[in-house]
Amino acid sequence: MSWTSAAEFFAMGGYAPYVWGSFGVVALCLIVEALAVRARHLRARAELKRPDAAAPKVTGEAAA
Amino acid sequence: MGNRIVNWFRFSSPQAFYAPAGKMIPWFAAAAAILAALGLYIGLFAAPTDFQQGDAYRIIFVHVPASWMSMFAYVVMAAWAGVGLVFNARLSGMMASALAPTGALFAFLSLWTGALWGKPTWGTYWVWDARLTSELVLFFLYVGFLALQAAIDDPRRADKAGAVLALVGVVNIPIIYFSVQWWNTLHQGASVSVTRAPSMAATMFTGMIVMVLAFWMYAIAVSLARVRAIILERERRAAWVRELPEAA
Numbered sequence: 001m002s003w004t005s006a007a008e009f010f011a012m013g014g015y016a017p018y019v020w021g022s023f024g025v026v027a028l029c030l031i032v033e034a035l036a037v038r039a040r041h042l043r044a045r046a047e048l049k050r051p052d053a054a055a056p057k058v059t060g061e062a063a064a
Numbered sequence: 065m066g067n068r069i070v071n072w073f074r075f076s077s078p079q080a081f082y083a084p085a086g087k088m089i090p091w092f093a094a095a096a097a098i099l100a101a102l103g104l105y106i107g108l109f110a111a112p113t114d115f116q117q118g119d120a121y122r123i124i125f126v127h128v129p130a131s132w133m134s135m136f137a138y139v140v141m142a143a144w145a146g147v148g149l150v151f152n153a154r155l156s157g158m159m160a161s162a163l164a165p166t167g168a169l170f171a172f173l174s175l176w177t178g179a180l181w182g183k184p185t186w187g188t189y190w191v192w193d194a195r196l197t198s199e200l201v202l203f204f205l206y207v208g209f210l211a212l213q214a215a216i217d218d219p220r221r222a223d224k225a226g227a228v229l230a231l232v233g234v235v236n237i238p239i240i241y242f243s244v245q246w247w248n249t250l251h252q253g254a255s256v257s258v259t260r261a262p263s264m265a266a267t268m269f270t271g272m273i274v275m276v277l278a279f280w281m282y283a284i285a286v287s288l289a290r291v292r293a294i295i296l297e298r299e300r301r302a303a304w305v306r307e308l309p310e311a312a
Contacts, residue, residue, distance in 0.1 A: 014119075022177040023123075025176055
């Protein structure tokens with residue numbers, strides 16, 4: 001363990017903005033991405049339940 | 065041998081892949097969470113302060129995983145794209161499309177954490193150094209792939225166009241990797257420096273590798289989740305999708 005107090009840990013030897021700016025943005029991006037993918041899957045599932053979902057769409061999406 | 069070929073083609077169908085992919089996601093997600101917790105503990109608590117860079121060096125525990133995985137995801141994406149071009153398999157293009165956003169995010173995070181590491185150690189957020197520039201090109205390749213696919217309405221045509229772009233862009237990967245050897249760069253060479261104390265390098269190296277594994281597991285989990293969404297989006301009129309419990 002290289003820290004003697006919580007304040008010392010958060011100060012990161014004076015590099016707090018750089019270290020926490022890196023770890024924070026990485027954590028935020030990965031969490032947001034995971035939530036966005038989950039939302040996309042739920043949206044795709046909701047689309048399946050629409051009564052007209054089976055009908056061909058006119059937007060040019062390839063007929064499967 | 066024959067058996068392997070049969071399995072290969074079996075799971076190259078979105079229908080066969082959808083359910084097993086869903087079952088694998090929690091395992092990869094759990095592995096990512098456990099490895100991240102362990103890696104963060106090693107990186108932020110167990111590893112001592114660097115005698116040259118102080119605590120700024122701790123950015124390595126997110127910078128190196130993001131950078132490595134941004135390159136690795138690109139190679140995997142291009143490989144899927146290539147398989148899709150050769151065998152015209154639907155799932156391959158979907159896998160490539162599912163990997164691109166995650167790869168782009170990792171490339172962005174590599175540049176972001178690199179900038180925040182560069183400022184205290186080099187005195188600048190950015191320099192047009194070979195390593196940094198080629199990583200920026202990688203980010204643009206991902207963005208270009210996503211933009212190209214988004215611009216083409218027919219997903220099968222979008223897959224083909226994207227695949228060509230992805231395969232041409234592969235040339236950038238060895239350029240990134242060897243840039244620190246081929247050119248004089250401000251970016252440091254090997255990730256684990258021989259100038260540091262051996263005990264320290266060992267803790268650092270362990271923390272870094274654990275974080276790389278965490279990012280790897282995360283990338284697999286999130287790509288599998290995204291490919292499942294893509295499968296439903298693209299195959300929503302297929303009979304097998306209509307019969308899924310989700311569609312009821």
